[in-house]
Amino acid sequence: xxxxxxxxxxxxxxxxxxxxxxxITKVEMRMNVLFQKVHIESKSVNVLMLIPRxxxxxxxxxxxxxxxxxxxxSEIQMMDAxxxxxxxxxxPRVVEVLPWLERMxxxxxxxxxxxxxxxxxxxLSLLWVVAENLMxxxxxxxxxxxxxxxxxxxxxxxxxxxxGKYGIDRMILRTFFKSWRKIR
Numbered sequence: 473x474x475x476x477x478x479x480x481x482x483x484x485x486x487x488x489x490x491x492x493x494x495x496i497t498k499v500e501m502r503m504n505v506l507f508q509k510v511h512i513e514s515k516s517v518n519v520l521m522l523i524p525r526x527x528x529x530x531x532x533x534x535x536x537x538x539x540x541x542x543x544x545x546s547e548i549q550m551m552d553a554x555x556x557x558x559x560x561x562x563x564p565r566v567v568e569v570l571p572w573l574e575r576m577x578x579x580x581x582x583x584x585x586x587x588x589x590x591x592x593x594x595x596l597s598l599l600w601v602v603a604e605n606l607m608x609x610x611x612x613x614x615x616x617x618x619x620x621x622x623x624x625x626x627x628x629x630x631x632x633x634x635x636g637k638y639g640i641d642r643m644i645l646r647t648f649f650k651s652w653r654k655i656r
Contacts, residue, residue: 588639
C-alpha cells in the first residue's frame with residue numbers, strides 16, 4: 473500500500489493542473505487545425521475529390537457494392553442467437569424492424585456520401601464500420617484489398633477535407649451564412 477501511495481504522490485507532483493490544462497489546450501489546437509475549413513479553389517482537384525466519393529456512395533447503396541468494398545452486407549445476420557434473444561426480450565417488434573432500419577442506414581450513408589451532405593460525419597461512421605468489421609473478422613478479407621484501401625483513403629480525406637466545392641455542405645454554408653458568402 474505504501475508503494476502505491478508513493479507512486480501516486482510522485483505522479484501528482486509531476487503532473488499538475490497546469491500540465492493537464494496545457495495538454496488539453498494542445499490537443500484542442502491540433503483538432504482545430506485538423507478539422508478547419510479547407511478551401512481548394514482548383515476545379516480539377518475538386519472533381520478528383522468528387523468522383524471517388526460519389527462512386528463509393530453508390531457502392532454503399534447496394535449489396536454488391538458493399539461486398540466489393542468489404543463492408544458487411546447485413547450486420548444483423550452476423551449477430552449470434554443470444555444477442556437477438558436479448559433484443560427480442562426488450563421488445564419483440566424491434567427484431568422485425570431491425571432489417572428495415574439497417575437498410576435505411578445504408579441508404580442514408582450512401583446518399584449522404586454521394587451528395588456531400590454531412591460528409592465528415594458519414595466518413596467517420598464508415599471508417600468505424602470498416603474497423604469494426606476488420607477487427608471482428610481479421611481473416612475475412614474483402615475480394616479486392618486495393619478497393620478497401622482506396623475506400624479507407626477516400627473516407628480519410630473526406631473526414632479531413634469535407635465535401636469540397638461540389639457538395640451540399642458547401643451550398644448550405646454559402647446560402648445561409650452571409651459571412652461565408654463574403655469569403656468565398
